[in-house]
Amino acid sequence: xxIILLGPPGAGKGTQAHILVEKRGMTQLSTGDMLREAKDxxxxxxxxxAEVMARGDLVTDEIVIGxxxxxxxxxxxxxxxFDGFPRTLAQADALGDLLAETGQSxxxxxxxxxxxxxxxxxxxxxxxxxxxxxxxxxVTRPWPADGKCARCGSTEVKRRADDNEESLRQxxxxxxxxxxxxxxxYHAKGKLRPVDGLGEIDEVARxxxxxxx
Ligand code: AMP
Numbered sequence: 001x002x003i004i005l006l007g008p009p010g011a012g013k014g015t016q017a018h019i020l021v022e023k024r025g026m027t028q029l030s031t032g033d034m035l036r037e038a039k040d041x042x043x044x045x046x047x048x049x050a051e052v053m054a055r056g057d058l059v060t061d062e063i064v065i066g067x068x069x070x071x072x073x074x075x076x077x078x079x080x081x082f083d084g085f086p087r088t089l090a091q092a093d094a095l096g097d098l099l100a101e102t103g104q105s106x107x108x109x110x111x112x113x114x115x116x117x118x119x120x121x122x123x124x125x126x127x128x129x130x131x132x133x134x135x136x137x138x139v140t141r142p143w144p145a146d147g148k149c150a151r152c153g154s155t156e157v158k159r160r161a162d163d164n165e166e167s168l169r170q171x172x173x174x175x176x177x178x179x180x181x182x183x184x185x186y187h188a189k190g191k192l193r194p195v196d197g198l199g200e201i202d203e204v205a206r207x208x209x210x211x212x213x
Contacts, residue, residue, distance in 0.1 A: 001026070001079040002104055003212065004086070004095075006182060007112030008175045009168060010119035010126070011197045012204060015135045016112070017083040018151070019205045025078035029071055031064045031085040033133060036160075054161050056170030058087055058178060065094045072098045079107070087179045092186075109186040110208055112197035116172065123163050130156025141201065 003026075005013040017028045035053060038046030049059045064085060072080070086092040099105055114122075125138040131154025136143050147155050162171065186192045193211035197204055 001107045001212065002076070002082070002099065003079065003107055004082040004109040004186075005084075005112065006109055006179070006186070007114065007197060008116075008119055008179075009171045010123040011112040011114045012122075012201070013083050013112060014128075014133065015201060016110075016205060016208055017081045018134060019201075020081055020208070021078075023205075026081050027076050027078060028081045028083055029068060029085065030083040030133075031067055031087075032083075034067045035059060035064075054167065056162055056167035056174065058174050061088055061090045061094070065091060065098075068095065069098055072104075073102050076104075080104075086182060087174075089181055089185060092182055106191060108193050108212055109182075109191045110211055111183055111186075111192055111194045112204070113194055114197040118198060119172070120165065120168060123168050124165065126160070126163055128158050128160070129154050130158045 001024075003020075005017055007013055014030065014032075017030065020026045021028050035046070035049050039050045039053065040046070045063060049063065052059050064087070068082075068085060082095065086095050096106070121139075122137060125140075127136045127138070127143070128134065129136070129149040129152060131149055132152035134149055134151040135141075136157075143157065144150050149155070162168075183192065195204065195207045195211050199207070
């Protein structure tokens, strides 16, 4: 099964992708993670996108489609979870083409619905594990008391450079302008599965399970 997790920044896409990886053995493809890796390892592309990401703007379709193209023919045990991709209509068309070229198809688009107030408080409280990318929240899911990540045991706490109010405002604007049209696009294709993303992590996970059948 190949699925897209669609939703604004802070909707919980990464958290739910990790749960699907653990429970269903799916393969997460997060363009945000790939871009941050490129930035951290100082590749030429990474240096080019660093400022764009820090501002909260979208990087070019060409770059992110290239990242997905490199991986889409690779191992996909349990199916792919596209997390944070596609974010524009051009990316959605490209994904359709890439899946068709590799003899695959898209099964469902899970739209995670969360209101803006919740997004701001989630994002400003967010940290991730430097070892495995597990997502924590200062209020709702603090780091384990021993300081070790519950998933991989790493002690490296990371806060994203773009998890601040100014950048978040821009990321939300980009979402509403460029990404939200995908809701209609996938609805028209009969793929859209809206899920309430506001509840507890386990509740949302159950709603996603139910939506995927
Ligand atoms: P994320 O981790 O999904 O919130 O992505 C972090 C940042 O990476 C975004 O604010 C964009 O600057 C960039 N990015 C990630 N995925 C995409 C995409 N599919 N298209 C364009 N930019 C992206």
